[in-house]
């Protein structure tokens with residue numbers, strides 16, 4: 001496995017922390033060179049320093065995936081510096097607009113931001129790499145969606161509001177987009193799949209746990225991390241949360257030659273929380 005991605009160029013959005021960073025670690029340990037972008041320039045700088053100190057070849061770019069020009073420029077820079085893009089991982093995501101953690105009900109801004117980042121930002125990303133992959137008749141695209149895009153699920157149900165609905169709908173769109181893109185690009189030898197993570201203690205779930213604490217009287221005395229963990233212990237057959245590298249390992253499988261005949265699929269990486 002060590003050289004599985006030797007000489008491969010892996011392009012990751014939203015990669016400064018969390019799942020994107022864990023995915024970058026997995027690919028780099030298997031020989032890949034990295035082009036990592038994120039909205040958060042400060043966190044990206046830290047990532048570049050950390051990875052470069054381990055002699056990993058990496059370029060980073062402060063990119064907002066909702067801005068077509070930003071993402072197009074970083075794709076052009078990646079191709080000019082590394083010569084190609086073999087694997088694209090659209091991972092950047094938004095859970096809701098500001099104040100999300102204290103609200104029970106969604107507002108217009110929640111719908112706007114989840115659509116702009118999780119749907120349009122995803123489309124901007126794949127649009128920006130697909131012609132390059134079509135020209136090369138080669139490519140793997142692995143989208144990060146969510147198990148919540150397959151089946152919305154009550155969390156601790158009492159007192160739960162509907163503030164997550166825009167997020168869940170946006171992730172359903174990401175799964176459907178995966179199917180459509182796989183059909184569009186299959187004849188060019190480009191595989192398109194999506195991973196559906198369950199629950200990880202990244203900044204995403206920190207915000208959700210704070211939301212449950214604010215809304216559900218049963219949780220009001222609990223630490224947000226214990227709220228997160230309690231629900232995993234009672235609802236996940238494997239009984240433990242996923243880590244960013246768990247998702248990265250599955251993404252690497254789907255981007256590898258072992259998965260050459262897999263396309264248009266949505267793979268749960270969720271400790272068995274939902275089974276379909």
Ligand SMILES: NC(=O)c1ccc[n+]([C@@H]2O[C@H](COP(=O)([O-])OP(=O)(O)OC[C@H]3O[C@@H](n4cnc5c(N)ncnc54)[C@H](O)[C@@H]3O)[C@@H](O)[C@H]2O)c1
Nearest residue numbers: 014018019039064065091092093146197199200202203204
């Ligand atoms: N944490 C979970 O439990 C979980 C579960 C299912 C799916 N996911 C998905 O995994 C992906 C990564 O989330 P995470 O859990 O690592 O959270 P995270 O907050 O640690 O990482 C998300 C990253 O996306 C970046 N980002 C946000 N908006 C952006 C934009 N407009 N342009 C570029 N970058 C942007 C953020 O700066 C951040 O670095 C998301 O798509 C999320 O929906 C997470």
